[in-house]
Amino acid sequence: MPVVVELWCVAALLAIAVVAAVGARMPLIRRGIYGASLAVTTVAFAAALALPADDSHITLPLGLPWIGAHFRLDALAAFFLAVINLGGAAASLYGIGYGQHEHEPQRVLPFFPAFLAGMNLVIVADDAFTFLLSWEFMSLASWALVMAHHREPDNARAGYVYILMASVGTFALLLAFGLLAGPDGNYAFSAMRAQTPPPLFAGIILGLVLLGAGSKAGLVPLHVWLPLAHPAAPSHVSALMSGVMTKVAIYGFIRIVFDLLGPTSWWWGVPVLAVGGGTATLGVLYALMQNDLKRVLAYSTIENIGLIFVGLGLALAFKGNDMPAAGALALTAALFHVFNHALFKSALFFGAGAVLTATGERQMERLGGLIHRMPVTSVAFLVACAAISALPPLNGFASEWLAFQAILLSPQLPQWGLKLLVPAVGALLALAAALAAACFVRAFGIVFLGRPRTPAAEQAVEVDRWSLVAMGILAVLCIIVGILPGLVIDGLAPVVTALVGDRMPAQLGVPWLTTVPIVESRSSYNGLLVFLFTAASASLAAFAIHRLASQALRRAPAWDCGFPDPSPVTQYTAASFAQPIRRVFGSYVFQAREHVDMPPPGDMRPASLAVKLRDPAWEFIYTPIKTAVSVAADRLNLLQFLTIRSYLSLVFFALVLLLLVLALWP
Amino acid sequence: MAVIANLAIQFVQMLLVLLLAPLLTGFVRKVKAHLLRRQGPPLLQPYRDLLRLMRKEVVLAENASWLFRVIPYLILAATWVAAALVPTFATGLIFSWSADLIAIVALLGSARFFLALAGMDVGTSFGGIGSSREVMIATLAEPAMIMIVFTLALIAGSTQLSTVAGLMLSSGVGLRVSLGLALIALILVALAENARIPVDNPATHLELTMVHEAMVLEYSGRHLAVIELAASLKLLLYMSLIACLFVPWGLAPHGAGPVAQFGGAVAYIAKLAIGGFLLAVFETSIAKMRVFRVPDFLGAALMLGLLGTLLLFVSRSL
Numbered sequence: 009m010p011v012v013v014e015l016w017c018v019a020a021l022l023a024i025a026v027v028a029a030v031g032a033r034m035p036l037i038r039r040g041i042y043g044a045s046l047a048v049t050t051v052a053f054a055a056a057l058a059l060p061a062d063d064s065h066i067t068l069p070l071g072l073p074w075i076g077a078h079f080r081l082d083a084l085a086a087f088f089l090a091v092i093n094l095g096g097a098a099a100s101l102y103g104i105g106y107g108q109h110e111h112e113p114q115r116v117l118p119f120f121p122a123f124l125a126g127m128n129l130v131i132v133a134d135d136a137f138t139f140l141l142s143w144e145f146m147s148l149a150s151w152a153l154v155m156a157h158h159r160e161p162d163n164a165r166a167g168y169v170y171i172l173m174a175s176v177g178t179f180a181l182l183l184a185f186g187l188l189a190g191p192d193g194n195y196a197f198s199a200m201r202a203q204t205p206p207p208l209f210a211g212i213i214l215g216l217v218l219l220g221a222g223s224k225a226g227l228v229p230l231h232v233w234l235p236l237a238h239p240a241a242p243s244h245v246s247a248l249m250s251g252v253m254t255k256v257a258i259y260g261f262i263r264i265v266f267d268l269l270g271p272t273s274w275w276w277g278v279p280v281l282a283v284g285g286g287t288a289t290l291g292v293l294y295a296l297m298q299n300d301l302k303r304v305l306a307y308s309t310i311e312n313i314g315l316i317f318v319g320l321g322l323a324l325a326f327k328g329n330d331m332p333a334a335g336a337l338a339l340t341a342a343l344f345h346v347f348n349h350a351l352f353k354s355a356l357f358f359g360a361g362a363v364l365t366a367t368g369e370r371q372m373e374r375l376g377g378l379i380h381r382m383p384v385t386s387v388a389f390l391v392a393c394a395a396i397s398a399l400p401p402l403n404g405f406a407s408e409w410l411a412f413q414a415i416l417l418s419p420q421l422p423q424w425g426l427k428l429l430v431p432a433v434g435a436l437l438a439l440a441a442a443l444a445a446a447c448f449v450r451a452f453g454i455v456f457l458g459r460p461r462t463p464a465a466e467q468a469v470e471v472d473r474w475s476l477v478a479m480g481i482l483a484v485l486c487i488i489v490g491i492l493p494g495l496v497i498d499g500l501a502p503v504v505t506a507l508v509g510d511r512m513p514a515q516l517g518v519p520w521l522t523t524v525p526i527v528e529s530r531s532s533y534n535g536l537l538v539f540l541f542t543a544a545s546a547s548l549a550a551f552a553i554h555r556l557a558s559q560a561l562r563r564a565p566a567w568d569c570g571f572p573d574p575s576p577v578t579q580y581t582a583a584s585f586a587q588p589i590r591r592v593f594g595s596y597v598f599q600a601r602e603h604v605d606m607p608p609p610g611d612m613r614p615a616s617l618a619v620k621l622r623d624p625a626w627e628f629i630y631t632p633i634k635t636a637v638s639v640a641a642d643r644l645n646l647l648q649f650l651t652i653r654s655y656l657s658l659v660f661f662a663l664v665l666l667l668l669v670l671a672l673w674p
Numbered sequence: 675m676a677v678i679a680n681l682a683i684q685f686v687q688m689l690l691v692l693l694l695a696p697l698l699t700g701f702v703r704k705v706k707a708h709l710l711r712r713q714g715p716p717l718l719q720p721y722r723d724l725l726r727l728m729r730k731e732v733v734l735a736e737n738a739s740w741l742f743r744v745i746p747y748l749i750l751a752a753t754w755v756a757a758a759l760v761p762t763f764a765t766g767l768i769f770s771w772s773a774d775l776i777a778i779v780a781l782l783g784s785a786r787f788f789l790a791l792a793g794m795d796v797g798t799s800f801g802g803i804g805s806s807r808e809v810m811i812a813t814l815a816e817p818a819m820i821m822i823v824f825t826l827a828l829i830a831g832s833t834q835l836s837t838v839a840g841l842m843l844s845s846g847v848g849l850r851v852s853l854g855l856a857l858i859a860l861i862l863v864a865l866a867e868n869a870r871i872p873v874d875n876p877a878t879h880l881e882l883t884m885v886h887e888a889m890v891l892e893y894s895g896r897h898l899a900v901i902e903l904a905a906s907l908k909l910l911l912y913m914s915l916i917a918c919l920f921v922p923w924g925l926a927p928h929g930a931g932p933v934a935q936f937g938g939a940v941a942y943i944a945k946l947a948i949g950g951f952l953l954a955v956f957e958t959s960i961a962k963m964r965v966f967r968v969p970d971f972l973g974a975a976l977m978l979g980l981l982g983t984l985l986l987f988v989s990r991s992l
Contacts, residue, residue, distance in 0.1 A: 376797065379739045390741075399784040400777055412776055412820070416827050419987050431983045434824060435976070438817035445783060445816075446809035449790045453805065458797030459737055520772075528771060531833040537772035538755065538781070546751035553728060553896050560731030560895075567735070567892055568798035580794065580802020588810035592969045 010059035011066055011081040014089060014132050017052040021045065021125035025118050032114035039104055045121050046100035052128065053093035056086045071137050078134035078196050083502040084267070085131045087343065088259045092131065095252035095350045096124045098478050099244040102358050105474030106244050109365055115156040116242055123149035123248065127256050136185035136195040140178060143260070147174040147224075150253060153245045154237045166236035173223050173233040181220035181260070184213045188268055197268060204270035214276055217264045218283065224257035226310045227317065228287040229625040234310060235294070239302035239370070243361025246302060250309040251354040255346050258316060265324070266339075266507045274423055277325030281426075284321050285433035288314030288440035293597055295447045296589055297621055299582045300370050301360045304451055305353065308396065311440055312349045315411065316342045318433055322414050323508060325426050332510030334417040337525050339504050340512050341410035344496055348403040348489065352392040355482035359389035362475055363455060366468035372451070372582040377460040381468045386456045388479035393452045395486040397445040401539040402490035406523065408441060409533055410497075413525045443589070450585045459576040491535040493523050583619065590619070598622055676929070680768035683935070687767065688758045691914070694943075695757075695906035696720035698913070698950055703877075705954035720906065727899035735796040735892050742795040746893070746900035749785045753904045756781040757911040761918045763938035764926040765836050765843070774833040775823045779816065782867070782911075785904065786812055793889030804888025807965060811873065811885065814972035815866045818859055821979025825856040826919065828986040835918070836928075843922040851992050855982040857920050862975035864912040866968070868905070871957045873968055876905075885965075910946070913953075917945040 024044045031037040065080035081089075103120065110116055126146030133139040151174065155167045187209050188200045205213060223230035238249045265276065291310030298304045319342025326335035360370070362385045369375055379386040395402035415437070418430040460466040470476070489496055494515030501511040518524055522534040566572045594600035598621040607613040650658070700720040707714025734743070756778045759770060773781065786808065793805035823833065829847065830838040841847060866873040869886035878884050890901050918925060924941025926934040963971065985992040 377737065379741060379795075380737070394784070394787065397783075397787060398780065399787055400773070400780045405777075405780055409776055409780075412824075413833070416824065416833065419828060419990065427987045428984065431824070431980065431987050434983070435817060435821055435980050438820035439813070441820075442783075442813045442816035445787055446813050449787060449794075449805065449809050453791055453794035457739065457741070457791060457795045458802075522771060529832060529834065529837055531774050531827075532771045533774060533777050534772040537769065538777065541755045541758075541769075541772070542748075542751045542781075545754045546747040549750050549754075549900065550747045553900065557728035557896055557899075558731055562731055562733050563736050564733045565736055566796045566798050567733075567894075568796075569800055569891060572798065576797065578799050579797045580799065580806060585794075585802060585806040585809075588806055588965070589813060591966060592810060592814075 009064045009066065010055060010062075010086070011064045011079050011132060013055045013059065014052055014081060014128065015066070015079060017048050017055070018125045018128045018132075020048045021121040021128070024048070025120075025122040025125065028121065029114075029118035032117045038107060038113055038117065041117050041121065042100045042103040042107055045124060046097055046104070048121075049093040049096035049100060049124060053090055053097055056089035056093060059086075065134060071135075071141065072195075075135060075137060075195055077138045078198075079132045079138070080134035080197070081132055083506050084259070084262065087500065087503045088131050088255060088346075089128065091255055091347055091350045092124075092127050092252050095248060095354050096127075098354050098358075098482055099248045099252075101481075102247070102361070102475050102478035103244045105472035105478075106242070106358075106361055106365065108472070110242065112156070116153060116245070119149050119152040119156075120245065123153060123245070126150075127253060130256050131259060134197045136189060136197070136200075139260075140182060140185065143181065144178055146253065146256065147171075147178065150237075150241070150245070150249055153241045153249075156242060156245075157240065160240075162236070163240045166233070166240040170233040170237040173230065177220045177223035177230075179220075180216045180223075184216035184220060184264065187213050187216070188264070197263075200268045207273065210269055210273070210276075213269060214265060214279070217261055218279065221257045221261040221264070222283070225254045225261070225313045225317075226287075226291075227283050227313065228290045228310065229629050231287070231291070231310045232625055232630060235298075235303050235306040238306040238309070239300060243302070243357055243364060246306075246361070247354040247357035250306060250357060251350045254309060254313055255350060258313070258320075258346060262320065262507070265320075266327075272324055272328040274325055274328030274421075274426065276328060277321045277323075278425060278429060280317055280321030280324055281429055281433050282321075284314045284317030284319075285436035286314070287311070287317065289436045289443070290314075290597065292440050292443040292447055293593055296443060296450065296586050297594060297598065297600075299372050301363065301372050301375075301451065301455060302357070302370050304372075304447065305356050305360060308444065308447060309349075309353055311444060312345065312353070312396075315408070315437065315440065316345050316349070318342075318437060319345065319411050319414065321433075322411075322418065322430070325418070325421060325430075327508045329421055329423075331417075331420065332508050333526070334414065334420070335508035336504045336510040336512050337410060337417065338414035339508055340497055340500050341407055341414050343500050343503060344410060344493070345404075345407035347496055348395070348407050348486075351482050351485050351489065352395040352404060355388055355392035355479050355486070356396065358475060358479045358482070359385055359392065362471040362479070363468075365471050365475075367462075367464040369462070369464055372454045374462045375455045375460070375465045376458045376576065376579065377456070377465060378468055379456040382456075382470045384470060384476045385479060388476075388483040389456065390452055391483040391486055393448040395490065397448045398441050399445070400490075401487075401535040401542070403486050403493070404490075406490055406493035406533070406535060408437075409523075410525060411437065413531055416531075417526070443593075446589060450582060454580075454582045454585060458579050461576045461579070461581075491539045492521060493535055494518070494521050497523065594621065597624065677768070683764055684758070684768045687762055687764070688754070690762060690939075691757045691907060691910055692754065692903075694946070695903065695910040696724060698910050698946055699906040701947065702909075702950045702954050702957075705951055706958055709954060709958045720902075724899045724903060727894075727902070728896045730895045732895035732897055734894075735798075738796055738892070742792055742892075743897065745788045745792040746897045746904070748788050750900050750904040750907070752781045752785040752788075753907045753911065756785075757907050757914070759835060760911055760914045761836060761839050761925060762914050763924075763942040764930065764935055765839050765918075765928055767836060770834060770836040775827065775835050775838070776820070776833055778835065779819050779823060782908065783812070783816055785908075789889055789901075792893075796892045798892065800888045800891050804885050804891070807885045808889060811866055811968055811972065814969060814976055815863050818863050818972060818975040818979050819867075821976060821983055822856045822860050822863065825852050825979060825982035825986060828983065828990070829853065839918045839922055839925060840927065842919055843925055843927065852982040852985045853920075855978045855985075857916075859975040859978040859982070860916060860919075862971060862978075864916065866972055866975075868909045868912060870953065872960050872963045873971065875962050913946055913949045914942075917942070917949065921945060
């Protein structure tokens with residue numbers, strides 16, 4: 009029974025957490041905790057891949073006594089378990105080395121395996137109670153990890169905003185499950201699947217799930233906690249939160265909307281598409297405005313989540329219109345990107361953690377030139393940057409290419425709303441992809457290239473082997489999955505078949521391992537051949553030139569049009585690199601304003617340039633809500649100082665009102 | 675036998691684009707010089723420049739990394755593979771299924787990604803200015819290009835370039851509004867992507883508005899030769915792309931005999947000459963614009979592409 013194996017893995021992780029809580033101060037145990045987590049997640053990963061996901065289920069006498077705790081493993085759960093445990097194993101491996109630099113290991117070690125256990129439990133849960141309980145457990149464990157360095161100035165606020173948004177999200181999910189369960193309170197997923205909520209309720213549930221799962225995943229405008237909380241945690245935990253926990257949220261969305269909510273209506277795709285397209289573009293624009301490396305990565309997660317939701321929205325639109333083949337393509341694109349994002353975002357956060365270890369800096373403006381001092385980290389980071397920028401032949405391009413192919417199928421959709429929305433979303437997706445490339449040119453170029461901007465960057469040394477191996481494995485996986493996308497696409501077939509009723513054509517039988525989404529005359533892409541051709545032409549050109557022309561090489565000072573300046577301050581910085589984009593896009597979205605203070609001749613004051621950005625999410629949504637809450641609290645403060653008579657009459661009237669409502673309820 | 679013939683055609687095409695690319699650059703320069711009543715350098719000057727650069731030693735900045743030395747070859751390879759996939763004189767390229775139009779756009783995107791990194795490697799202010807402007811231009815040019823691809827793909831029902839070109843050749847398409855929009859957008863994008871006037875000036879150094887030349891400022895010797903070759907190749911690629919999509923006449927169809935292949939080659943060279951001439955006339959008759967006017971220029975391309983796509987979503991016959 010595969011589900012039992014996974015449950016044993018969860019139990020093992022919880023046991024590790026207990027051991028860690030007891031013995032975190034002993035240095036021998038520290039490495040052991042990560043080693044044990046690595047072993048358990050590897051087993052869980054292998055089990056999710058190897059064991060047949062044959063709907064094995066089990067009910068344990070835990071939780072609410074009249075329900076019990078249901079657990080089940082189907083194809084969808086197996087895929088997400090594989091993603092989670094792959095990310096978890098990589099983070100554990102990285103943590104063996106990275107965790108040594110932790111000042112207060114007792115604040116990290118117990119929660120790390122607990123967090124992994126929580127995420128695994130959410131996936132195997134098969135009733136609403138277990139699901140929500142595991143979801144909350146996962147949120148709280150990750151909250152504790154965010155608060156690990158609670159004395160740093162911004163982290164307390166990050167933790168506060170995070171727990172607030174997590175509570176709102178769980179509350180929305182609670183209401184959604186309440187509606188799904190119906191008046192009889194059937195909290196088991198199998199019972200929910202059997203009944204169909206009326207269309208109005210289905211719409212409300214969809215909205216609640218978008219709010220609940222979307223806030224965890226980081227959909228704009230529910231994303232505000234994410235760029236605060238993800239960077240605040242230790243880097244291997246940031247990788248888990250960004251690369252993996254957001255995927256648990258996406259699992260929640262898919263489980264409820266594709267599986268539990270009954271027959272799909274076409275219009276469910278509309279809000280999902282619109283929110284996804286907006287999230288993708290805004291997320292990467294935010295990322296381009298940041299100067300903190302880990303925050304750049306966190307905002308880029310938001311962009312990728314948007315991309316995934318665009319795929320899910322398309323899949324809903326196709327499924328609602330009875331076009332299972334197109335739906336299968338869109339859903340495959342989304343799930344493929346889930347997998348890819350877990351790979352490269354983890355690698356990028358590991359790289360950021362390595363930079364942090366080596367220099368103590370997260371501010372890009374204080375780094376530079378690390379390619380000379382951290383050669384291995386820089387290669388892994390470069391591969392991940394190229395992959396997330398959707399460059400062929402890496403994995404990010406493969407999933408983005410599938411998403412574009414799905415968009416090209418959508419003129420067949422009959423509804424006008426979708427016909428007008430989909431091309432606009434396609435344009436947003438293309439814009440997001442181009443902006444992502446700009447964002448990662450900036451991230452890699454400022455941090456790893458150029459000259460070191462501070463002594464800390466100048467004296468950096470390469471990090472330990474465990475971290476390097478973890479980054480290297482992920483980078484190699486990015487390349488392998490990129491040139492052989494058919495492996496993942498075929499692996500996704502059972503998941504997609506279960507959810508939309510069709511699958512993409514089998515890829516591994518196609519000659520030369522070409523990826524063919526529908527038929528070959530329509531579109532095909534061969535990562536392997538593109539890789540081979542590019543590698544062959546590059547080596548051929550290099551060989552021919554070195555053989556036939558000159559090999560001579562001389563080192564000299566930089567040319568820079570005759571004006572080289574030895575001061576590293578004269579280089580482009582992260583802020584100046586983003587300036588053109590800030591002017592083009594930021595002046596609308598963020599109302600970016602530049603203020604130049606240029607002292608008149610004779611004045612010895614230094615000149616300065618101040619940039620002011622306004623965050624629309626805070627300005628238009630959260631600040632008004634905050635104001636409303638505090639105004640309401642001020643007004644309601646009156647209630648605190650009433651006489652006993654007034655209280656009693658209030659209670660009486662409330663009672664009468666409720667009884668009236670109950671009497672008039674149809 | 676057929677496979678060998680196809681392989682031969684693919685191979686000939688790969689060599690042809692590589693050999694023709696500097697000639698096209700030289701031709702455009704020559705026409706521009708004549709339009710300005712100068713004599714101009716000889717047509718073969720770009721070849722001589724390339725040979726000269728290749729024979730010279732490389733002067734490498736002291737803190738240049740290994741990436742800086744690898745990037746020229748990566749850029750050349752990505753551009754070359756992309757150029758080899760665009761039909762020039764015959765449509766039935768044997769490897770055309772290995773990458774479709776979206777992948778070709780993305781391959782050029784990879785070349786740009788690495789070029790922008792090269793601009794930042796030495797850590798000079800000019801390199802940074804070039805890279806940051808290049809990515810700004812790319813953030814608008816690339817989505818515009820994707821929208822153009824969408825328009826073409828929706829008309830042809832395929833993103834395979836050979837299939838699209840074959841359909842354009844079959845005269846079943848006719849005049850369409852969306853095609854016109856796509857053509858204008860594609861020309862705007864091609865001007866921006868190849869660093870031509872009015873977006874950038876290919877013939878300038880030491881000008882604060884330069885983009886492409888600023889990025890490659892630190893390159894010398896064989897590295898510079900490879901980068902120049904890749905730039906010529908990219909110009910040729912865009913011209914071939916416009917030619918095979920919008921003036922496909924003369925393209926030898928799949929499996930045609932040697933006569934048709936030869937005719938295709940002649941037609942292709944004639945198209946390149948006309949394209950180069952038009953480019954030179956356009957460049958001499960217009961002024962370069964300020965950097966912050968470029969977003970308007972490319973925004974127009976993006977909007978035209980989006981409009982073309984939208985029209986096709988509304989009706990397949992527009």
